[in-house]
Amino acid sequence: xxxxxxxxxxxxxxxxxxxxxxxxxxxxxxxxxxxxxxxxxxxxxxxxxxxxxxxxxxxxxxxxxxxxxxxxxxxxxxxxxxxxxxxxxxxxxxxxxxxxxxxxxxxxxxxxxxxxxxxxxxxxxxxxxxxxxxxxxxxxxxxxxxxxxxxxxxxxxxxxxxxxxxxxxxxxxxxxxxxxxxxxxxxxxxxxxxxxxxxxxxxxxxxxxxxxxxxxxxxxxxxxxxxxxxxxxxxxxxxxxxxxxxxxxxxxxxxxxxxxxxxxxxxxxxxxxxxxxxxxxxxxxxxxxxxxxxxxxxxxxxxxxxxxxxxxxxxxxxxxxxxxxxxxxxxxxxxxxxxxxxxx
Amino acid sequence: xxxxxxxxxxxxxxxxxxxxxxxxxxxxxxxxxxxxxxxxxxxxxxxxxxxxxxxxxxxxxxxxxxxxxxxxxxxxxxxxxxxxxxxxxxxxxxxxxxxxxxxxxxxxxxxxxxxxxxxxxxxxxxxxxxxxxxxxxxxxxxxxxxxxxxxxxxxxxxxxxxxxxxxxxxxxxxxxxxxxxxxxxxxxxxxxxxxxxxxxxxxxxxxxxxxxxxxxxxxxxxxxxxxxxxxxxxxxxxxxxxxxxxxxxxxxxxxxxxxxxxxxxxxxxxxxxxxxxxxxxxxxxxxxxxxxxxxxxxxxxxxxxxxxxxxxxxxxxxxxxxxxxxxxxxxxxxxxxxxxxxxx
DNA sequence: AATTAGCACTCGCGGGGTGAGAGTGCTAAC
DNA sequence: GTTAGCACTCTCACCCCGCGAGTGCTAATT
Numbered sequence: 001x002x003x004x005x006x007x008x009x010x011x012x013x014x015x016x017x018x019x020x021x022x023x024x025x026x027x028x029x030x031x032x033x034x035x036x037x038x039x040x041x042x043x044x045x046x047x048x049x050x051x052x053x054x055x056x057x058x059x060x061x062x063x064x065x066x067x068x069x070x071x072x073x074x075x076x077x078x079x080x081x082x083x084x085x086x087x088x089x090x091x092x093x094x095x096x097x098x099x100x101x102x103x104x105x106x107x108x109x110x111x112x113x114x115x116x117x118x119x120x121x122x123x124x125x126x127x128x129x130x131x132x133x134x135x136x137x138x139x140x141x142x143x144x145x146x147x148x149x150x151x152x153x154x155x156x157x158x159x160x161x162x163x164x165x166x167x168x169x170x171x172x173x174x175x176x177x178x179x180x181x182x183x184x185x186x187x188x189x190x191x192x193x194x195x196x197x198x199x200x201x202x203x204x205x206x207x208x209x210x211x212x213x214x215x216x217x218x219x220x221x222x223x224x225x226x227x228x229x230x231x232x233x234x235x236x237x238x239x240x241x242x243x244x245x246x247x248x249x250x251x252x253x254x255x256x257x258x259x260x261x262x263x264x265x266x267x268x269x270x271x272x273x274x275x276x277x278x279x280x281x282x283x284x285x286x287x288x289x290x291x292x293x294x295x296x297x298x299x300x301x302x303x304x305x306x307x308x309x310x311x312x313x314x315x316x317x318x319x320x321x322x323x324x325x326x327x328x329x330x331x332x333x334x335x336x337x338x339x340x341x342x343x344x
Numbered sequence: 345x346x347x348x349x350x351x352x353x354x355x356x357x358x359x360x361x362x363x364x365x366x367x368x369x370x371x372x373x374x375x376x377x378x379x380x381x382x383x384x385x386x387x388x389x390x391x392x393x394x395x396x397x398x399x400x401x402x403x404x405x406x407x408x409x410x411x412x413x414x415x416x417x418x419x420x421x422x423x424x425x426x427x428x429x430x431x432x433x434x435x436x437x438x439x440x441x442x443x444x445x446x447x448x449x450x451x452x453x454x455x456x457x458x459x460x461x462x463x464x465x466x467x468x469x470x471x472x473x474x475x476x477x478x479x480x481x482x483x484x485x486x487x488x489x490x491x492x493x494x495x496x497x498x499x500x501x502x503x504x505x506x507x508x509x510x511x512x513x514x515x516x517x518x519x520x521x522x523x524x525x526x527x528x529x530x531x532x533x534x535x536x537x538x539x540x541x542x543x544x545x546x547x548x549x550x551x552x553x554x555x556x557x558x559x560x561x562x563x564x565x566x567x568x569x570x571x572x573x574x575x576x577x578x579x580x581x582x583x584x585x586x587x588x589x590x591x592x593x594x595x596x597x598x599x600x601x602x603x604x605x606x607x608x609x610x611x612x613x614x615x616x617x618x619x620x621x622x623x624x625x626x627x628x629x630x631x632x633x634x635x636x637x638x639x640x641x642x643x644x645x646x647x648x649x650x651x652x653x654x655x656x657x658x659x660x661x662x663x664x665x666x667x668x669x670x671x672x673x674x675x676x677x678x679x680x681x682x683x684x685x686x687x688x
Numbered sequence: 689a690a691t692t693a694g695c696a697c698t699c700g701c702g703g704g705g706t707g708a709g710a711g712t713g714c715t716a717a718c
Numbered sequence: 719g720t721t722a723g724c725a726c727t728c729t730c731a732c733c734c735c736g737c738g739a740g741t742g743c744t745a746a747t748t
Contacts (some may be wrong), residue, residue: 023740025739025740025741026740026741027739027740037691037692038691038692038693039692039740040691040692040693040694040742041690041691041692043740043741043742044690044691044742046741047741047742057740057741058700059698059699059700060697060698060699060700060740060741060742061697061698061699061700061738061739061740061741062699062700062739062740062741063739063740063741100506100508101490101505101506101507101508102505102506135484135485135486135492136482136484136515138480138482138494138496140479140480140496141479142479142499142500142686142687143686143687146445146686148479148496148500148502150482150494150496150502152482152484152492152494155486156486156492156504156506158492158494158502158504160500160502161445161446162444162445162446162500162686163445164444164445171480171530186515231594231598232591232594232595232598235590235591235594236591240587241587242587243584243585243586243587243590246579246587246590246591247576247579247580247590250575250576250579251576254575254576342486342487342490342506343486343487367711369710369711369712370711370712371710371711381720381721382720382721382722383711383721384713384720384721384722384723385719385720385721387711387712387713388713388719388720390712391712391713401711401712403727403728403729404711404712404713404726404727404728404729405709405710405711405712405726405727405728405729406710406711406712406728406729407710407711407712
């Protein structure tokens with residue numbers, strides 16, 4: 001347990017280091033926060049904080065920098081995240097008002113807004129249902145031997161796939177097949193459709209097979225489409241100024257690794273995993289080496305009919321936790337509101 | 345006009361510089377290419393090449409580096425791009441065989457293959473029709489007051505948008521409206537539909553309006569979805585080792601600027617613009633400052649019914665033009681073949 | 689017991705000097 | 719036209735050094 005004064009001091013050090021990205025000196029904190037004690041006293045206190053592992057010094061004659069343990073203490077006990085100012089809330093709500101109805105657009109927009117407000121990388125996954133229900137299916141003739149299968153699933157998710165036909169089929173014939181299959185299967189889940197065990201003739205069988213495959217591969221995804229924004233701004237942070245640091249970050253968050261990064265963040269983040277709750281994973285708390293320089297603030301969100309997604313922000317460990325947590329929490333709330341309003 | 349020997353020398357210098365990324369010295373070229381003359385002779389010839397602007401030296405005591413004019417001469421007269429080896433062709437064809445029928449997938453795959461083979465950034469736009477034709481339209485009930493409009497356009501392009509309803513409509517009612525509109529408009533272009541000047545009641549009118557808007561905004565795009573790959577590998581090239589160079593490149597090719605970068609490349613590239621032809625734009629030939637360190641190799645491709653797209657590779661001016669041009673040409677051919685096979 | 693002034697000590701950083709190495713241009717001979 | 723030889727130029731890596739920043743310790747003060 002820390003004394004009152006040492007807590008205070010740790011808070012100052014974190015705030016100051018987040019602001020300046022420079023190790024903070026004893027004299028700097030007495031000056032900036034107009035403390036009624038001398039720098040020598042602060043030095044003594046700093047030595048104690050260092051003994052207990054909350055701060056470290058990069059080298060002998062430098063100021064102090066918070067350790068991951070220090071950040072953790074700060075996040076847990078020191079910071080007081082508060083709601084974004086009303087003006088900003090209104091601006092954000094207005095932006096969402098434009099993108100009515102497209103769940104993927106919401107996620108994309110949420111990522112863009114977070115990135116713009118925080119200058120860190122944000123990753124938002126679109127809402128995704130654990131079990132999907134077929135709303136309707138359509139077959140469209142593209143060419144004599146090629147047809148397009150369009151599936152509309154629960155909650156405006158549209159999937160498509162081309163089918164190569166054994167024999168030419170007209171649009172009318174295709175429509176007939178689609179109508180028949182719709183009458184059988186509309187409103188049902190994969191499991192229900194399988195359970196029905198219907199017999200189908202050649203092309204119908206092919207269609208049903210393709211549709212079930214599509215639905216299953218969709219369900220296999222544990223999240224919807226992921227949107228990443230703000231990489232460029234984050235590269236401007238001083239910790240990534242060197243080329244190699246930058247590369248490491250690109251490797252971590254590059255387009256192709258995104259698929260891997262998400263589940264990782266999630267795996268670490270879903271200890272409480274209750275929708276609406278915000279979790280922070282700080283530096284060395286990450287299981288993967290590559291992320292030990294970064295912190296992640298993550299919040300799952302949920303909506304009606306099992307819709308789930310996650311909002312997360314990745315930044316340097318020296319991030320503004322207070323602002324980040326409050327923005328993530330706020331955006332998570334927005335997503336839940338939207339889902340409720342449209343599908344509730 | 346260059347003498348035979350100076351041409352040869354220029355070729356060596358380009359080849360060697362592309363390989364090593366180091367200024368090439370007179371002695372280096374006699375050694376590596378076992379020339380029957382001394383380095384002093386080469387120095388004399390180099391001095392002439394420099395007078396005429398084909399090569400430059402970064403500083404007095406360094407070797408020579410090709411200028412943009414030198415690269416241009418090389419591309420125009422010196423290199424002999426040849427088809428990729430049969431084994432590679434087969435591998436690539438095999439990869440495309442997997443992704444049957446999805447035009448966006450083809451484009452994505454083409455970008456990935458180019459990036460992997462060349463280690464430069466590749467940008468491929470999916471095929472896109474100048475004028476689109478409605479194949480069919482479907483309305484799906486999401487919720488009492490929310491419906492989903494799904495448009496299938498010519499060549500497997502699927503668009504969707506949610507509609508907010510004035511009054512609740514059942515799935516059956518929606519299906520009725522869709523059937524009616526399909527019977528009127530299926531197979532027609534935006535212009536044709538507008539010309540028909542049909543009168544519609546409230547919800548039908550809303551649907552038609554939304555559909556036409558979607559189709560028009562689609563037609564307004566001059567290209568389909570763009571896929572960018574290989575950024576990470578290109579960042580490893582020595583010209584981008586410093587942090588600021590890297591940032592500049594990210595700014596140029598970052599996800600958000602992609603929309604802008606494409607038309608730029610295209611605008612510069614469509615002088616001949618005949619499908620299948622390959623154009624190179626080298627360094628300072630770019631109108632925009634930001635690209636003066638880069639070269640672009642670009643080839644439009646075309647298919648039946650006005651489908652168009654472009655394949656391009658962005659690399660440092662010190663790129664392997666021969667390999668790049670041949671790969672771009674080859675991929676362009678592959679795309680045309682695929683389009684013919686599926687929509688011809 | 690806590691605080692503080694004073695001071696010696698440590699360390700990183702930037703500037704200037706330097707020597708080696710690379711590569712050229714020129715000159716004179718072939 | 720070619721080439722050996724050589725002086726010249728320029729970069730780069732290295733080291734040294736002094737400055738400034740900041741600390742830890744000690745002894746005096748409250």
